Amino acid sequence: MPATGSSLNLKPKAEEKGKDAIIVHNLWKSYLGQPPVLKGLSLSVPQGKTLIILGKSGVGKSVTLRQILGLEKPDEGHIEVDGIRITDLTRNKLYEIMSQFGMLFQSSALFDSMTVGENVAFYLHQHGDPKTKERIPESEVQMRVERALSKVGLSGYNKKMPSELSGGQKRRAALARLIIYEPKILLYDEPTTGLDPITAMQINELIKKTQEELQATAIVVTHDINSALEIGDLFALHHDGKIEHMDEKMEFIRSDNPLIRDFLSNAMIDEKYTLSMKGKGKGRE
Amino acid sequence: MGKLRQFLESLGDYITMVAQVFWISLRTPPSWRLIREELYEVGVLSLPVVSITGLSTGMVLAAQAFFQLSDKGLAGTTGLMVTKSMLVELGPILTAFMITGRVGAAICAELGTMKVTEQIDALSSMAVHPLRYLVAPRFIAMAIMVPILTVFSSAMGVLGGFIVAVDLYGMAPHTYFEPLPSYINWFDLFSGFVKSFIFGLLIVTISCYRGLMTRGGAAGVGRATTNSVVICYSAILVANFLLTIGLNASYWIFFKP
Numbered sequence: 001m002p003a004t005g006s007s008l009n010l011k012p013k014a015e016e017k018g019k020d021a022i023i024v025h026n027l028w029k030s031y032l033g034q035p036p037v038l039k040g041l042s043l044s045v046p047q048g049k050t051l052i053i054l055g056k057s058g059v060g061k062s063v064t065l066r067q068i069l070g071l072e073k074p075d076e077g078h079i080e081v082d083g084i085r086i087t088d089l090t091r092n093k094l095y096e097i098m099s100q101f102g103m104l105f106q107s108s109a110l111f112d113s114m115t116v117g118e119n120v121a122f123y124l125h126q127h128g129d130p131k132t133k134e135r136i137p138e139s140e141v142q143m144r145v146e147r148a149l150s151k152v153g154l155s156g157y158n159k160k161m162p163s164e165l166s167g168g169q170k171r172r173a174a175l176a177r178l179i180i181y182e183p184k185i186l187l188y189d190e191p192t193t194g195l196d197p198i199t200a201m202q203i204n205e206l207i208k209k210t211q212e213e214l215q216a217t218a219i220v221v222t223h224d225i226n227s228a229l230e231i232g233d234l235f236a237l238h239h240d241g242k243i244e245h246m247d248e249k250m251e252f253i254r255s256d257n258p259l260i261r262d263f264l265s266n267a268m269i270d271e272k273y274t275l276s277m278k279g280k281g282k283g284r285e
Numbered sequence: 286m287g288k289l290r291q292f293l294e295s296l297g298d299y300i301t302m303v304a305q306v307f308w309i310s311l312r313t314p315p316s317w318r319l320i321r322e323e324l325y326e327v328g329v330l331s332l333p334v335v336s337i338t339g340l341s342t343g344m345v346l347a348a349q350a351f352f353q354l355s356d357k358g359l360a361g362t363t364g365l366m367v368t369k370s371m372l373v374e375l376g377p378i379l380t381a382f383m384i385t386g387r388v389g390a391a392i393c394a395e396l397g398t399m400k401v402t403e404q405i406d407a408l409s410s411m412a413v414h415p416l417r418y419l420v421a422p423r424f425i426a427m428a429i430m431v432p433i434l435t436v437f438s439s440a441m442g443v444l445g446g447f448i449v450a451v452d453l454y455g456m457a458p459h460t461y462f463e464p465l466p467s468y469i470n471w472f473d474l475f476s477g478f479v480k481s482f483i484f485g486l487l488i489v490t491i492s493c494y495r496g497l498m499t500r501g502g503a504a505g506v507g508r509a510t511t512n513s514v515v516i517c518y519s520a521i522l523v524a525n526f527l528l529t530i531g532l533n534a535s536y537w538i539f540f541k542p
Contacts, residue, residue: 033287066406071406096412098409103406109402111399122411
């Protein structure tokens with residue numbers, strides 16, 4: 001069982017590949033005067049894998065992410081990250097862990113009083129080098145900012161304000177803000193919601209590239225099934241406060257579970273995946 | 286019962302936040318750069334509005350005092366009346382009201398907007414404590430700047446009174462200042478300082494708390510801002526009464542000649 005006093009270093013060791021990096025056990029959460037949002041939710045994500053949590057709007061997918069990130073405490077249940085039970089940690093210990101987390105918010109959540117460059121440099125200015133925690137000279141910070149921005153296709157945007165960016169550019173800038181400190185756990189909250197199909201595809205490509213480069217463990221919450229199929233290894237259906245079913249990608253889309261069939265049949269699934277579903281008579285083909 | 290429970294929970298959350306901010310400000314103070322920005326925002330940029338408030342209040346006080354007291358032969362006390370009122374009562378309270386409108390409302394709206402657009406969650410997700418990064422610099426700046434602004438406002442009030450009494454009503458300049466050394470004492474200065482310090486802390490903590498608790502998009506930010514201003518004004522008025530009683534009682538213990 002994990003101990004709260006163990007190391008807070010989340011870097012994956014070679015022998016730990018395939019071990020569960022995130023374990024969520026029997027999570028319950030309710031808000032004042034309202035019925036529970038999470039009703040005993042459990043899931044696990046192996047090291048280096050990307051879990052997609054699908055589900056209708058308002059079922060508590062984002063709440064699940066907020067619990068994993070430590071922004072909210074669950075009423076019951078616990079969360080382990082790399083063997084450390086983060087739900088038992090004090091606020092200060094939790095902040096040590098959180099420096100190795102990264103989250104892409106639905107609204108991008110760029111700091112609107114700062115330029116794009118200052119947003120991307122924010123982590124380095126606050127914590128210094130992600131590995132050594134030592135202060136970095138400003139010239140080095142600017143070099144890393146430019147490198148992160150060029151990775152997401154926003155070279156030369158560092159002097160712009162977030163209000164001058166389009167929705168897709170904001171999402172890219174937010175992704176650059178994550179890439180710069182190379183977190184080992186990545187959480188994505190509806191990364192393509194509200195974007196046109198081409199921009200959504202570009203964001204998916206960037207997420208895939210980031211996953212490959214950082215070898216991070218990721219959870220993506222979305223109801224965009226095509227984006228999910230592009231970037232996910234594991235799939236889970238969030239229904240009525242719990243994980244209804246969790247499986248590998250192809251097994252998930254071939255599943256006979258009626259709730260999954262119902263969810264998939266209402267989605268416009270890309271042709272290359274509907275072929276795998278043939279014979280099940282599913283998907284809007 | 287539901288409303289009472291909600292109120293008590295909010296009060297508990299507020300007290301917890303204030304205790305945390307005190308603790309953070311003392312143990313792990315924010316960077317000087319952040320504090321300096323807030324000192325400028327709260328102090329320097331509030332000078333014009335605080336000057337106008339102090340000056341006009343002092344002028345009105347002098348005009349009323351001279352007009353009301355001259356036929357009773359007490360016009361010579363105009364300077365004393367203006368100075369005493371500004372130092373002990375009107376300086377602290379009017380400065381606090383102006384700072385609530387100019388700084389408190391802006392703090393609440395800014396933090397509220399950051400809350401509803403997930404920027405505060407983004408700070409936490411990058412292991413930056415929002416209370417240390419956003420609240421502590423404002424807390425320290427208000428604790429320092431509100432008393433200084435109050436002294437400035439009171440001085441402007443005394444100057445405004447002088448202009449009206451001397452230039453408008455023809456009072457001899459030395460008559461305006463003559464009674465001050467005899468009747469203005471350290472207790473008056475201490476009283477004004479304590480009041481302004483407490484008002485500053487009330488304004489910043491209430492505004493930050495309401496900002497951080499904002500929910501419900503742009504409309505929620507508007508509601509939170511209005512709400513924080515109303516709560517600040519009410520808290521300042523109630524605190525002023527309690528502080529006046531407490532300070533008057535302390536006079537007989539610590540300041541009695």
